[in-house]
Amino acid sequence: MVNFCKSSKCLIGKTAIVTGSNTGIGYETALEFAKRGCRVILACRNQEKAIQARDQIAALTGNENVLFKHLDLESLDSVREFAKNINSTEDRLDILVNNAGAANLPDRLTPDGLQLEMAVNYFSPFLLTNLLLGMRWTENKNFLIISLPDLLKQSAPSRVINVSSVLAKLISNLNLDELNKHTGDFNMYNKTKLCNIYFTQELARRLQGSGVTTYSLHPGVVHTDFQRFSNVLNYIASKCFKTAEEGAQTSIYLSLEDGIEEYNGQHFEDCKPVKPYCGARDEDKAKKLWEISERMVGLK
Numbered sequence: 001m002v003n004f005c006k007s008s009k010c011l012i013g014k015t016a017i018v019t020g021s022n023t024g025i026g027y028e029t030a031l032e033f034a035k036r037g038c039r040v041i042l043a044c045r046n047q048e049k050a051i052q053a054r055d056q057i058a059a060l061t062g063n064e065n066v067l068f069k070h071l072d073l074e075s076l077d078s079v080r081e082f083a084k085n086i087n088s089t090e091d092r093l094d095i096l097v098n099n100a101g102a103a104n105l106p107d108r109l110t111p112d113g114l115q116l117e118m119a120v121n122y123f124s125p126f127l128l129t130n131l132l133l134g135m136r137w138t139e140n141k142n143f144l145i146i147s148l149p150d151l152l153k154q155s156a157p158s159r160v161i162n163v164s165s166v167l168a169k170l171i172s173n174l175n176l177d178e179l180n181k182h183t184g185d186f187n188m189y190n191k192t193k194l195c196n197i198y199f200t201q202e203l204a205r206r207l208q209g210s211g212v213t214t215y216s217l218h219p220g221v222v223h224t225d226f227q228r229f230s231n232v233l234n235y236i237a238s239k240c241f242k243t244a245e246e247g248a249q250t251s252i253y254l255s256l257e258d259g260i261e262e263y264n265g266q267h268f269e270d271c272k273p274v275k276p277y278c279g280a281r282d283e284d285k286a287k288k289l290w291e292i293s294e295r296m297v298g299l300k
């Protein structure tokens with residue numbers, strides 16, 4: 001039995017960003033926000049798919065305040081451009097859902113020198129969140145310090161939701177020396193998802209008292225485009241897995257539910273907090289990961 005988010009919260013006057021919202025769990029999350037009157041920004045890499053999703057959400061909900069903005073998590077330049085655009089065009093940001101993700105990406109470095117899957121699933125969401133929190137950044141390594149508005153803090157109480165996976169459990173001891181090394185398709189994905197959890201823990205620690213809270217989650221095993229690489233898996237998924245609407249419930253719950261601030265930094269499954277996975281209990285590692293990540297994305 002899937003737990004559905006039961007919150008009746010109205011989101012009129014609020015603004016949310018959902019990354020990777022042209023399909024799957026992200027689409028369903030954005031659709032629910034739009035139903036509740038939210039201004040929803042679909043942060044997607046593919047313009048055609050994103051505009052189709054936007055039109056569909058607007059038609060289904062009657063909410064015209066749904067817009068597409070380009071974001072390709074393969075590129076830190078794209079993340080910076082996106083954040084710059086948001087910071088200059090939006091006057092508030094109540095919810096950021098770092099939902100976009102991919103698996104089985106090839107072993108190659110992005111132009112920023114980052115392992116592709118780490119860039120898409122972890123480093124870029126890390127940078128994006130920081131830029132929307134008004135962190136300072138250096139441009140083109142020339143040490144030009146730019147201070148950005150902190151939309152999330154200005155709109156507090158606000159939330160950052162990081163979509164991880166239960167597969168993070170399979171990494172019992174994250175090796176920070178191999179962060180940017182391809183360690184096999186399966187291991188790579190699990191590693192990125194564990195980073196999402198450590199990122200959430202350290203972000204919560206750093207944001208204490210700011211009114212911005214953050215949570216990570218496993219959405220369940222969900223039938224989406226994630227299985228598109230295999231016809232057999234896709235067929236099995238269509239019969240046995242959660243639907244995308246069901247898979248979006250924990251993201252929606254964490255974005256809307258009142259009174260969950262005491263769980264700041266914690267990991268959720270099926271709309272409930274769960275014990276930290278074995279490999280996600282090292283506070284020092286969370287701190288070190290943050291410091292390394294800052295350097296890797298040019299924040300320090």
Ligand SMILES: NC(=O)c1ccc[n+]([C@@H]2O[C@H](COP(=O)([O-])OP(=O)(O)OC[C@H]3O[C@@H](n4cnc5c(N)ncnc54)[C@H](OP(=O)(O)O)[C@@H]3O)[C@@H](O)[C@H]2O)c1
Pocket residue numbers: 019020021022023024025026043044045046049071072073074099100101102120163164165166218219220221222223224225226
């Ligand atoms: N499905 C599951 O069983 C499951 C289980 C655990 C965790 N998750 C996590 O749930 C999240 C959503 O996955 P899903 O199942 O809904 O998969 P999905 O249907 O494949 O959706 C993934 C979304 O991420 C976007 N994306 C991929 N690479 C991107 C990039 N470089 N820049 C910007 N956007 C990018 C995709 O865009 P395109 O459409 O352009 O490719 C798509 O919108 C992911 O973080 C995934 O790791 C899923």
